[in-house]
Amino acid sequence: MPRFSVIVPAYKVQAYLHESLASVLEQSFTDLEVIAVDDCSPDACGEIIDEFAARDARVRAVHLDENVGLGRARNAGLRHATGDYVLFLDSDDSLTPGALQAIADRIKETGSPDVLLYDYARTYWDGREVRNEYARLLTEEGSAPFQLADRPDLLRVLMVVWNKAYSREFIEREGFSFPPGYYEDTPWTYPVLMAAESLATLDRTCVHYRQRRQGNILGTTSRKHFDIFDQYERVFDFLDQHPDLDELWRPVMFRRMVDHLSTIFTKRGRLPRRSRAEFLRKSRAHYARYRVAGARVPRRTRLRHALVRLGSHRTYRALWLALRLKTRASRYAATARRTLKAAALQLHYRIQLRLPVRQNEAVFTSYWGRGHGCNPGALEEAFREHAPRVRTSWIATPEHHHTVPTGTRRLTPGTAAYWTALARSKYLVNNVNFDRRLVKRPDQVFIQTQHGTPLKKMGLDLQDHPAAARDTDFAQLLRNVDKWDYVLSSNRHSTLTWERVFPASYTTLEYGYPRNDRLWKASSDEVARIRRMIGIPEGAVAILYAPTHRDYRITQRLTLDLERMLRTLGPRFVILTRAHHAYAEPLSAATGGRLIDVSDHPSVESLCLASDALVTDYSSLMFDYACLDRPIVVHADDWEAYEAARGTYFDLRSFPPGAVARSEDELIDIFATGHWRGSRSAQLRAAFRERFCTYDDGRAGERVVRHVVLGEPAPAAGAATGVPRQGTDATTPSSLPTM
Known part of the structure; x- marks a missing residue:
């Protein structure tokens, strides 16, 4: 019996299926089975699934005789699942590296809950990656496991099936299955969360949710969007069958239904033009049928609820036209104000x-x-x-x-x-x-x-x-x-x-x-204080990982599996990840514990002082870090591509500040063997410092002020062989024994 059964239904996704299946099978956590369901796809999906099954015994190929839709294809996969926990993955999405290990660890840590919720990031066809806007709700702070009533705000997270891991025993005991039609996640996800006796969260991006330029089923114009009415009927039927849940959750489900119906109606391009009035009339009927007396409606959604309650297409069109005119007028007024303000400021200047x-x-x-x-x-x-x-x-x-x-x-x-x-x-x-x-x-x-x-x-x-x-x-x-x-x-x-x-x-x-200058003036007490503030455990070896910007890439794709690196090196090591200021996203989806994201820390100098070693690729931070005379390891896995796109002034591999790794395995080996702080690394660092740290001695700022502002002779500079005073303290890396 494997730990995880990952169910991947496939239909007309031949361009993405390989990446999706590979993202599961290449996980560092290997105790799994993949149930790939070919939903009678007319393209090469079935062949791709068979190829994976032939290469990897963990893959079970399931071929359906007819196209049954996403929900029933998932049911077909469920019938073959044998794992302790079941995960669903849409065949154009992918798991992030290390996701299954993080999920397994969190399940164990929280006592094997019925359902574990984890995070996702939208990945766009143009290379952008945007994390779930409600990621904060997946915090791991507080007691766990818990019930939905303890954290009802979790319902604000996208209600889909693929951002959760489900206990198979719980699913079978409750008899959950997917209905046919569009929006099949709705009558699965809500009942599952309401019925679960134990929930837990994982604050980590585990799924890359692909935003396709074209081909998203829910983004197509079709009468199948009317399936939403049947799906919410199933949700309320579930509540009727569970009186213990009905009183608490019926008002919530009513509000969610109305919001969902109004969203479908207002999304341009979903409903055929001639069916929009019919959709509103049916929405009004559902509103009247499931309305809960006294249900509180948030102020920001009252207009949308009113439109559904009235169910009048003419009323909607009149309001929509009025709002459009108001928005356009406001936009013109704002543009005029900006123009006048800019002109006034330039006149002032x-x-x-x-x-x-x-x-x-x-x-x-x-x-x-x-x-x-x-x-x-x-x-x-x-x-x-x-x-x-x-x-x-x-x-x-x-x-x-x-x-x-x-x-x-x-x-x-x-x-x-x-x-x-x-x-x-x-x-x-x-x-x-x-x-x-x-x-x-x-x-x-x-x-x-x-x-x-x-x-x-x-x-x-x-x-x-x-x-x-x-x-x-x-x-x-x-x-x-x-x-x-x-x-x-x-x-x-x-x-x-x-x-x-x-x-x-x-x-x-x-x-x-x-x-x-600060690198030379900081005391050992200040270094210890910074380490405590960042959360570095006492006695730990802190590696600062700070890669540079890639001109030949649109996005910052992390080439290192930092979690694997930490598992290999053992509990003594901690990694601080620092994203380049040109990027808004952290380097790794997983943060917390021994992997600490410090991208938003206001002072890179503090991070240098707090760390015991620097791992970078081609960032100029290495030249500053060399002042500390602490180990530097260069990860140059794409030097040729970087040099071709950006151009460099010298071959860093021929004159490095320390050991050079050309792959992830080499990087891990450099730290595992102690080569990162060995005698050869020290020799390379000394030559590097002699060439690039000639004038760093803690008085650079003073020299500039005395020369430029005070008109005085600047103090003499030159400290190529000097060491910052805090570097001699027993708590700092320079005192680590060499190997």
Whole structure:
């Protein structure tokens, strides 16, 4: 008896079926059976299923003599299921790596509940991936298992069959099966959740829910959408047969039904045009038949409920037309307001440009309005310490204002105060570029801090790499560069690169990067505090995994199975995952425990201090991390593709900061054998630091302020063989024994 029976019904999905079945059979958890049901598909689905069954004994091929539809095809699979738990997977969807292991672990942890609910992400044909908007409801906090009455908000999660694992004993005891027709999930999912004596949740994306460009059955125009009425009749029949559930759940099911009916009606393209009035009349009948006296209707859905209750197509059309006119008028008014506001702000800016520059004001920002950090953040702190007479301001979008120090003025992009600061501040500091409409005045000083040592091609060098350059306007780029007065550089390699790819008359300050000052100044107590705050267990080895952006990919596809890596390395290791700022999604669907997502942590310097080693591919973070003299491992599994798309200034594999892995297995082996912190890795790191960390000594910010603001000679720089003071503490990685 396997642990899991995964039922995959297939009909006209030959383009996706292979990926779907492979996503199950290639799971790290292997105690499973796959029941692939060919629903008399006219394409090659049956042949694909037979091919998988011939190769893998865990696959059972079931061929139906006639097309019976999705629900009955699932029933056919259920009749063959022998696993402890049953999972359903639509044949154009796929399981995420490590999903079954996570499901098995959570089932064991929560005492084998009747049903386990897990999360999903929508994957679009254009490469986008969006996690379920109600993912927060699947939190694992609180007692488990529980009943639906304890967490009724779970009904807001998409009510489908494939985001749950079901105890087969529970399903057979209750006699659940799927009805024919569209919306067959409805009379299965609601009764299952209401009847379950024990539920649990798994806060992890386990399914990639494919959003097909065309071919989605529920998105087609058909009278089969009328099946929804029969499906809700089955839900209320279930409640009639279970009086103990009826009083609590009938009002909820009534509201859900009305919302569902109105959604189908308002979704354009679902109902044939001539059937819409009939659908509304039938909706009105169902409303009257199942209405619960005194049922509370949320304010936001009262209009939709009223439309269903009235059931008048003419009323709906009149309201719809009125709302459409109102929306259009509001849109025009909003556009006019924005246009007038923009014109007023530019007039304000032009006036401010005629007023004197304020000699004791400086404005800072980084990464297009993100929070206080990177080189501008460190330099802003140096301004306050070494030139306190200069008033500092930080430009950030409102959601990042909390990161700005209390003594620093907060500015929101696009406001009058923002344009005033750009027009009249003596010092302008950024690690990218300000608004292209910025007029650089002769009395102003623009400090371009940059945000990394260049491994990948930059600036004008991207002209030969269109995949990376995309729509870069190189003429505008040079106009922006002409506004720079100073450019910071952390090493001679950077200096030579910046002056060639950003040609202009600025002065290069080869002083080191201010953001790395903290790596030298942090105490062992601060490191311990950061580790506790992140949730790193005492005595654990924390690996910071921070890959870079891929220009040749639309999405950030994680090539590493981090859960497998942790299982192999054992309980001593913890992985901190840091997604590149260009991506909105975390690197791994599974977070929590020993896999901690730190993508939203405001300070990458804190993450460097908290970690014992860095794993990256081609991120410039490696050049900063090398200052700590801690182990670095390069995962270069796609170097040729990356180099071809982006271009690089040197072959990292020939001059790495530590061990180099060319595959996932090699990476795991480097840590399992201790090579990551061995003598050869230390030698490579020393050579790397000598070349790229020459000026990092904890005083880069001070040097910039003394030279640019105070007009004093900058303190001498140079610490190629130095080690940050906190690195000698017994709790930090530099004290780990070599192997």
